[in-house]
Amino acid sequence: MSLFLFISTALIWATGAFVTTLQAGIVPIPVSVGYRMLLMTVAMLAVIFVTRTPLRVRRTDVPWLMMHAATFFAFNFICFYNATTYIPSGVATLALSTSPIFATIIGFLVLGETVRPRAILGMVIGIGGLGLIVAPDLGDLSGGSTLLFGMLWALGASFGTAVGTVIGARNQRAGVPPFATNFWGALGGAGIGFGLALAGGLPIVIDWSLRYIGSLLYLGIAASCVAFLMFFSLVTRIGPGRAAYIFTVVPVIALLISTVLEGVELTTIIIGGTAMILTGNVLVLKR
Secondary structure, eight states: OHHHHHHHHHHHHHHHHHHHHTTOSSSOHHHHHHHHHHHHHHHHHHHHHHHTOOOOOOGGGHHHHHHHHHIIIIIHHHHHHHHTTTSOHHHHHHHHTTHHHHHHHHHHHHHOOOOOHHHHHHHHHHHHHHHHHHGGGGGGGGGOOHHHHHHHHHHHHHHHHHHHHHHHHHHHHTTOOHHHHHHHHHHHHHHHHHHHHHHTTOOOOOOOSHHHHHHHHIIIIIIIIIHHHHHHHHHHHHOHHHHTTHHHHHHHHHHHHHHHHSOOOOOHHHHHHHHHHHHHHHHHHOO
8 A cells, every 4th residue: 555655646746747837828827826726725625624633723833834835835836837837847846856955954054953964965966966957058048048947946946845844844743733734735825826916917817728627626636635645644654754755756757757748858967967866865865
């Protein structure tokens, strides 16, 4: 069962990266993120009803839940959606997978957590791998490099995910139920997405095409709510440390999907950079 949960969750999240590209069109990105989080909110409400998870949280936890919603359920998705308008989803997912590196740095700077030499080595190797992929495009800055712009958006998503991960760990230690955390996070993410759209003068519209609605349902329910429930079940079975290795598998699958559906060519540079990033992640995640 643990192997099934591991593989299924990895496949859902990896395919979700490509499905994100199907959201491009007439609907502004913050609005698409708002719709996705609204769907997740409804799905999580059903889960909470069945599991009878309490939604009430302490007043001292509210600011942390708000920050969690802003970083983990809004900012990172908006950045990732923007990244996929510049670069293939698999390459964006590869950059996003550096979030454990950012989370380790944030944990050290903000929470004073100990960083082992192995993790430092992993961070150097991972960042080096990312630099290897981007380096060939650095000479095109004057003309506007789509790879570099896409990578910057993806790194923004990675940073948001890392901050959200650190805050989520804090909320869990404070005793906030994970289901409640994700309900309030998704609800807050929806509000932030729609709020940013209104503040920016963007239209709150929806694309009723099968492509958009189908991809929205997949992202809002399968890639968000269902995948989270499966991952949470996996964590309870094998522990958070071992379950975290799923984040080294997802970018590989996403990159393979991109080679088939988005025409990504697996050059020596991409393969080498990918190997370095994943090696770095393993060293950072290893306990």
